[in-house]
Every structure is written in C-alpha cells, then in structure tokens.
Amino acid sequence: MPGPAEGADPLPGGGLVRFARSTLRVRVAAGGAVFCGWDGAEPEPSYALDGGCPDADTRAVIEPDKDGWRVVSERITVLVSRHGAVEFRTPGGLLLRRDLPPRWWDPVNTAEGAQPRWVQRSETAADAAVFGLGGRASGPRLGEGTYRLWNTDPGGAFEPQTDPLYITMPLQLVVADAGSHLVFHDNTWDGRVTLRDGEEGAGSGHDRPGGCETRMDGGPLRYWVIPGTPARILASWTALTGRPALPPRWALGYQHSRWGFGTAAEVRRVAAGYRERELPLSALHLDIDHYDGHRVFTVDRERFPDLPALAEELRGHGVRLVSIVDPAVKLEPGNAVHDSGVAAEAFVRDAQGDPVRGVVWPGDALFPDFTDPRVRTWWGGLYAERLTQGFAGVWHDMNEPVSFAAFGDTTLPRSARHALEGRGGDHREAHNVYGLTMARAGHEGLRELRPDSRPFLFSRSGWAGMQRYGGTWSGDVSTGWPGLRSSLSLVLGLGLCGVPYSGPDVGGFTGSPSPELYLRWFQMAAYFPFFRTHSAIDAGHREPWRFGPKVLEAAGAAMRERERLMPYLYTLAHTARRSGAPYVRPVWWGDPEDRKLRACGDAFLLGDALLVAPVLEQGATERAVRLPRGLWYDTVTGEAYQGPGQVLLPAPQERVPVLARAGAVVPVAEEDGTVTLEVWAPAPGRDGGGTLVTDAGDGWAEPRVERFTSRVSDGEVVVVREEHDEVGYRVRVRGAAF
Known part of the structure; x- marks a missing residue:
C-alpha cells in the first residue's frame, strides 16, 4: 500500500x-x-x-x-x-x-x-x-x-x-x-x-x-x-480520446448482408428483389465466402468473375458494396499478402523471434502486429486492392484477435511479442488494443488512398478511442427475444462509452427468426445509427419478403420512415462528430436525477426530439412507456402525454410507439428529396427548437449548420431560423397542445 x-x-x-x-x-x-x-x-x-x-x-x-x-x-x-x-x-x-x-x-x-x-x-x-x-x-x-x-x-x-x-x-x-x-x-x-x-x-x-x-x-x-452532465461528460471524453468519425451519408441507410451470398448472381438477385419491391437499399455486404479460399484481399474469380463491374452496376442503382476484412493472413508462401508481410517483418512473433501461427478461416495463419507503425502503414496500403474491386467500405471481423487453435484462450499466446509503438511487450498488454490498432491501420490507409472521401469502417473489436476510426456492430447475437434485448443494451452502452455508430445483426446472427421476432427487431433497428440485416451461412435469409406479406408491408414502412428521417439522422451524425453525443441515448439523458428513468432500459431517445419504445416481448400489442419530463406526442395519433410518468401505448404489428418532444423541430425528407421542418407544437409558455446540418454527403468540407426555434404566438406555432429573416424551408406543424 x-x-x-x-x-x-x-x-x-x-x-x-x-x-x-x-x-x-x-x-x-x-x-x-x-x-x-x-x-x-x-x-x-x-x-x-x-x-x-x-x-x-x-x-x-x-x-x-x-x-x-x-x-x-x-x-x-x-x-x-x-x-x-x-x-x-x-x-x-x-x-x-x-x-x-x-x-x-x-x-x-x-x-x-x-x-x-x-x-x-x-x-x-x-x-x-x-x-x-x-x-x-x-x-x-x-x-x-x-x-x-x-x-x-x-x-x-x-x-x-x-x-x-x-x-x-x-x-x-x-x-x-x-x-x-x-x-x-x-x-x-x-x-x-x-x-x-x-x-x-x-x-x-x-x-x-x-x-x-x-x-x-x-x-x-x-x-x-x-x-x-452526461452531455458534458461525453463532450469532454471524446475531446480527450477523439471525436467520432463521421460516416458518409449513404452509411446511414439500410444495409443488407449475409454470410453465404455465394455468387455474383445471388448478389444481383437480392439487389433486384429490393428494387422490384421499391424498398430503399443503401449497401450490400460481402462476407468471407467471396474470398479465394478465405484468403484476405483476394476474390474467388469463379463465383465473382468481375467484381468491379458488379460494384459499378450496383452503384448505378444507388447501392454500395462493403467488404469484410479479417486480420489473419494465410500461411502460404507465394501468396502476395503473405510474402509482402514476411518481407516487411509484419507478423506477431514468439519469444524465439518466429512468427506466431494460429488457425482461422483460411487455415494456418499469421497475425499482423498492428501496434507497430510500420505494419499499420503496410496493412493500410493493402486496402488499395479493395478499392480497385469497387468496395466503398470495410468491416473488420475476427480481430479480438481470434485463433481457432486455442492457446488457453481462443486468441494468441500471452507470451507473443508485440512492438507496442517501439516500447516492446507481450500479448497481455497488446490484446485489448489489437482491434483498435487494426482499425487505425485501415482508417489511415483508406484516407491515404482516397483522400477526398470519408472512410466507412466498422470493427467487431476495439477499445477506448475506437470511435476515431469508425463504428461497430453487435457481433454474433443470438436469434431470440433475449438477443433482441441485448441488441438494445449494446447500442446504448457503447454510445455512453463514446462509440455512437453501432447496431445489431437484425434477426440475430444464428437461427431462423419467427416473422414476429424479425419484424420487431427490424422496427427497433430502423432507429439505430447502423441498420443492417445479417445472418450466418446456415441461418436462413434476412430479406423482408422472406417473412410473408404482412411483415414485408410493416418492414417497408419502417424503411421508408427511416428514409424520411434521414436529414435528422444525418444531423445527429454531425452532432456526434462535434460533441460526442450519441445518436441513441438512454431516456434519462436529459433527466439523470430521475431514478425511475435511470432504471429504464427498454426504450431510448433518438437525439433530443424522439423517444422510441421498441417491442421486446413476444405477442405484445401494447407496451408501457416511461416518459421524461415535459410534453410528448404520439407521432401517429398526435395524442399528447405529460411526463414524467408512465403511459400505456398501442404497439400493433404495423409499428412501434414513437413519441416526439413538444417544441421539437425535426428535419425530414419528402419523396422528392426536399427537406421539410416537422414542428411539434410547443407546450404553452415554452419554446422548442432543432438543428439541421447539411453537406455534400461525403468529403471534408465544412457543413452548413442551421438552428431553429419554435414558439406559440397569438395561438399559432411560429418557427424562426437563427440569424435569418426567413425560415427557408416548408414547415409542417403537428400536435395541438396550445
């Protein structure tokens, strides 16, 4: 002591x-x-x-x-x-x-x-x-x-x-x-x-x-x-460890993935299915089965004979391709990635100075030492191959790191040697930052290779500060109602750690969800920053039409509502970048002194304006919702509820309860792409407001930030744009509390 x-x-x-x-x-x-x-x-x-x-x-x-x-x-x-x-x-x-x-x-x-x-x-x-x-x-x-x-x-x-x-x-x-x-x-x-x-x-x-x-x-x-306050804490924390990376605008759209697409023809079939049903689709993700023998930075030319042409074809329909990237490199002399890594002395070594061998998807494999700046530079340069193939983003997997040949744990031996930025050390110190340093290597490589574009990268593993390089997702969450609840816990918890961009595998990674479970998962995730369906190779498909016409209709409504909220979501992305505030926040975010709210883990705030109450129980058609203080409107019925307190709201299969804060100014997109300000009537004697942040959707130019104030004057809702005489947008008033 x-x-x-x-x-x-x-x-x-x-x-x-x-x-x-x-x-x-x-x-x-x-x-x-x-x-x-x-x-x-x-x-x-x-x-x-x-x-x-x-x-x-x-x-x-x-x-x-x-x-x-x-x-x-x-x-x-x-x-x-x-x-x-x-x-x-x-x-x-x-x-x-x-x-x-x-x-x-x-x-x-x-x-x-x-x-x-x-x-x-x-x-x-x-x-x-x-x-x-x-x-x-x-x-x-x-x-x-x-x-x-x-x-x-x-x-x-x-x-x-x-x-x-x-x-x-x-x-x-x-x-x-x-x-x-x-x-x-x-x-x-x-x-x-x-x-x-x-x-x-x-x-x-x-x-x-x-x-x-x-x-x-x-x-x-x-x-x-x-x-x-929670907001000030997250601002200070991300000032200390790095502001969250700003994703390109398309990365806030709906994305579809599956381990087991198998062929380019299957990818085209799935993309066509979304077009035929007029369902918005932003990206398709290719898992390890598109690689040649699971070797990283390769393509199976028989099943994907012309991947750049496929990527260009999909891009013409507004759909990007995203590639999985694992850290393990197949131990195979003659393989270009292996040989260049050996020449660069890039791999983790044992106490005798020999490369540590593990077993992952391609078989016997070596592991880059991302705690070495030279190795990060070498690895980052390899992403040029992914860009040449037409990929617009990457997701890092298996980077805890994982070895199927366990050394006590299913990871590298604790005696394995790492550079640790020149200080030297072993895997006991390096393990938890392996995914973080891999994300850094990928992010810096993509910025170097494509300097005019914002990298889109998310990683299964990471550590404090990982938000600097991108986001994350749930990993292999189980298919079931408990897995659905865990998905919400993960997104909320990670946001409070400074990692605002995350989301689950909708429907669960394993197993085949029932139509009801799939739909409730889909409806909840439609309000998360990262909105992606994904499944294991033997877990069935996740396209909405696979679950019957009623699910398709309700899932389509959730997708269209997300598209409608895109200006608001993109504003939240910029807010996270500027302040560290997560998109998805616990309901106590503005009322941390309310102990009942602190115990509430079955609902969440989307920004300051919306409260989302997903259905987490089988067979439920209504649910209790605990409200923070203030006036809240049901966004479907327009009915007003006064918080703090608990209310019972309908939750039919077609939707989950979503409430809007009185006075909120929410930017939404019309079908023609123009922005409308959806204004929820302020409570009597109170003002409200909102923000709209716009830019080109990618790149590094300074965005345009517009702030609005709402109030009731002479019985009418009035909206004012800060430092302007005119609002500049169409205004749609909802709610009638005054």
Whole structure:
C-alpha cells in the first residue's frame, strides 16, 4: 500500500503527493478532466488519447487540507488523504467517488521487467447507477457482479448472460443524484471490475455506498475522472480520446448482408428483389465466402468473375458494396499478402523471434502486429486492392484477435511479442488494443488512398478511442427475444462509452427468426445509427419478403420512415462528430436525477426530439412507456402525454410507439428529396427548437449548420431560423397542445 504521506510538491494543474512507498500525481487538464497516476504513471504513452495529453489547467493548484491536500478547479475538487485515499467532489462539496488506497502485489515478470498486479476499491453514492465497460449484453445499467476486461469472441451466439464480449473498456459512467462522472482506467491489461449496488438507509439509518473494485493483472495504475452532465461528460471524453468519425451519408441507410451470398448472381438477385419491391437499399455486404479460399484481399474469380463491374452496376442503382476484412493472413508462401508481410517483418512473433501461427478461416495463419507503425502503414496500403474491386467500405471481423487453435484462450499466446509503438511487450498488454490498432491501420490507409472521401469502417473489436476510426456492430447475437434485448443494451452502452455508430445483426446472427421476432427487431433497428440485416451461412435469409406479406408491408414502412428521417439522422451524425453525443441515448439523458428513468432500459431517445419504445416481448400489442419530463406526442395519433410518468401505448404489428418532444423541430425528407421542418407544437409558455446540418454527403468540407426555434404566438406555432429573416424551408406543424 502507499503508506503514510511524507509531503506534496506543486506541479502544473495540481501536484505530486509523496507517500512512504508510492507517489501520486494529480493533474487537472484544461476542460476539467482530472488525471491521477500512481508510481510515476503519466498520461502518455496511451492508446486511448487522441493527439496527446491536453494542457494542464494552471489555475488548479495543490494546497494543504485538514487531512492531507486538495486541488480545487472550476468543475471538481480533489482531496488526497495522508493514507492515499482520493475523493472527487462537486464544487458544492457533494461526493462523487472515493478511491481507497490502492494495493499492489505479486509482480509478473516480463521481458521488459516486473509488472505488479494491482487492485483499487472505490465508493460511490448509495443511489449510483453504473453504465459502460464497453459492449455488454446485459444492461444498459450494469448490475452487481464481476465484468472481465478482455476482448473475447464468445465462440457462438451470445445472450444477455454472456460476458465478456468483443469490446471491453475500463470505463464507467456513474449517474447519481449528487452528480454524474466518468472514470476511465487507462490500462490495456486483462482485468476485472466488480460492482456492488449501494443501499439507502441501510443498517441504523445510514446509507451503504455503492462499491467498485478494479483489479488488473499488470500495467500502470492511472485513471481519468470527468464530472458533469452526461452531455458534458461525453463532450469532454471524446475531446480527450477523439471525436467520432463521421460516416458518409449513404452509411446511414439500410444495409443488407449475409454470410453465404455465394455468387455474383445471388448478389444481383437480392439487389433486384429490393428494387422490384421499391424498398430503399443503401449497401450490400460481402462476407468471407467471396474470398479465394478465405484468403484476405483476394476474390474467388469463379463465383465473382468481375467484381468491379458488379460494384459499378450496383452503384448505378444507388447501392454500395462493403467488404469484410479479417486480420489473419494465410500461411502460404507465394501468396502476395503473405510474402509482402514476411518481407516487411509484419507478423506477431514468439519469444524465439518466429512468427506466431494460429488457425482461422483460411487455415494456418499469421497475425499482423498492428501496434507497430510500420505494419499499420503496410496493412493500410493493402486496402488499395479493395478499392480497385469497387468496395466503398470495410468491416473488420475476427480481430479480438481470434485463433481457432486455442492457446488457453481462443486468441494468441500471452507470451507473443508485440512492438507496442517501439516500447516492446507481450500479448497481455497488446490484446485489448489489437482491434483498435487494426482499425487505425485501415482508417489511415483508406484516407491515404482516397483522400477526398470519408472512410466507412466498422470493427467487431476495439477499445477506448475506437470511435476515431469508425463504428461497430453487435457481433454474433443470438436469434431470440433475449438477443433482441441485448441488441438494445449494446447500442446504448457503447454510445455512453463514446462509440455512437453501432447496431445489431437484425434477426440475430444464428437461427431462423419467427416473422414476429424479425419484424420487431427490424422496427427497433430502423432507429439505430447502423441498420443492417445479417445472418450466418446456415441461418436462413434476412430479406423482408422472406417473412410473408404482412411483415414485408410493416418492414417497408419502417424503411421508408427511416428514409424520411434521414436529414435528422444525418444531423445527429454531425452532432456526434462535434460533441460526442450519441445518436441513441438512454431516456434519462436529459433527466439523470430521475431514478425511475435511470432504471429504464427498454426504450431510448433518438437525439433530443424522439423517444422510441421498441417491442421486446413476444405477442405484445401494447407496451408501457416511461416518459421524461415535459410534453410528448404520439407521432401517429398526435395524442399528447405529460411526463414524467408512465403511459400505456398501442404497439400493433404495423409499428412501434414513437413519441416526439413538444417544441421539437425535426428535419425530414419528402419523396422528392426536399427537406421539410416537422414542428411539434410547443407546450404553452415554452419554446422548442432543432438543428439541421447539411453537406455534400461525403468529403471534408465544412457543413452548413442551421438552428431553429419554435414558439406559440397569438395561438399559432411560429418557427424562426437563427440569424435569418426567413425560415427557408416548408414547415409542417403537428400536435395541438396550445
């Protein structure tokens, strides 16, 4: 343990507290985030930070306190006790979290020296609710239990009880009455977080605080704490780790995929099916079966004799092709990718210096070391082949990484050697950032190869900061009602970790969904940022017409509604890029002090304007919906409901309940492509508003941002465009609360 304190030294943004056996560096950064580093741990080097550590807030200084020292800043006060406990309090003195003195033990020997294991126990408010930790199938609020920090392919379809999954992050967003905060332990090693719920009035009238234990198998003990409202926290977090990548506009449209398209003729048949039924389709995805023997960056010329011509033909109908890309390279001298990788010394090696061999889809395979900048450059250049084939985007799979020949886990041996940006280390440190660094290699390669276009890339695995390079998807979610619920948990949880662009495999990856399950999944996902049907090779088809005329009609209505909302969705994409705010938000986003809302995980906000209540139970034709405060309109019936509170709404097969916030100005698309402002009447005496962001749909030009205000004047709804005399758009008023 740290031992008793011996003194403190001022440093920019805070200071260094010296203990008998340890030191603690407290540093408040410009913007309000607080860094704490034990035993000489500094903010850098870090895979999470984007562009380096922010400057220190020189106004924050360390000064003596009654039981140690304190660092006071504009947004937070940090108290360090003489025995090593650290408290984070609001400017008003309310406790956000208390980190007890850490403990180190049993150093793990590595080629770079000893790596002590460590544990840190923390306390939060009795009413605290915890979200985050990456992509978790249960939630979005995380219950009591232990969560592992080790990116893992579950080896089959997962359900709510499956943990961990493909994306883990040592990041918690803690919401309580006293205030919200984010804590992020910047450590890539294997670890575990154990959560314990608090209890108010426990024992003799005293609260039992919420509890957290973070236990890591090695690496530095360093962490960041960010206080504020959820919106401010996500803005600060993505300022620290990188703003989310902005997808091209077409990537917000409906996309269809299947492992098992088989041939170019099948791809054409599916695309024609959507055209014949006048269903909007933005992209088709090709899985590993289009490769030659599953070899990455190849094409099976017998089944896809002219892939560039197919891509051009589909592009003529407004449909892009997206390619899967796996990291494993077939161990095969004479294969161009293999040989160039060997020449570049690009592959992960063992302690003897030989390439580590695993087994993946192409058979015996080698694994690029994406923690080496040279290797990232080499790999990024390989995407030229994908662009030549006509692909408009890529999805990274199997990049936890996965090896079917297990070395204890279904991944690389922990002794495997990685460059780690020149520092050197083994797979225990590199595993969790393998997918992140692969995404970086792909993103940077695509930007270099096609500088005028925004890359479209999403990745099954990743780590903190992955939003800089693109999005993600659910992975192999099970086909069933529990898998449907997990899909919502994943999207909400990832958004609160700073990864706003995500979505599930609609219908589940495995199995054949019933028509009802498929439709309810489809209707929910129509409001997610990434809207894609996908399935395993033996799990049947996912085209809407495969499930009968009633499902086709209702699914078509959901697709057309998404197209109608495209200006709003694209505005949310730009909002995420500018502020880190997720498209899909928990219903408590604007009301974190409402405890009943904090417990609500079966509905979500789409931006600030819309509340979507998907049907998650078999046979349901109505459902209860908990409303945030304010006035809300049913977007179909126009009926108004006052929140906070719970209402029972109809949910027939044709639709799921969607409500609009009173006063919201929602930009929508007409059939001719023009934009209309759909304005939901403000509540009496209140104003509302909205934003419209437009650009060319791709590229890097500055977008046009227009802000609107709505109010009731002389019994009529009036809309004003900021800094303009005219609104400039057709206005459609809905609702009649005034």
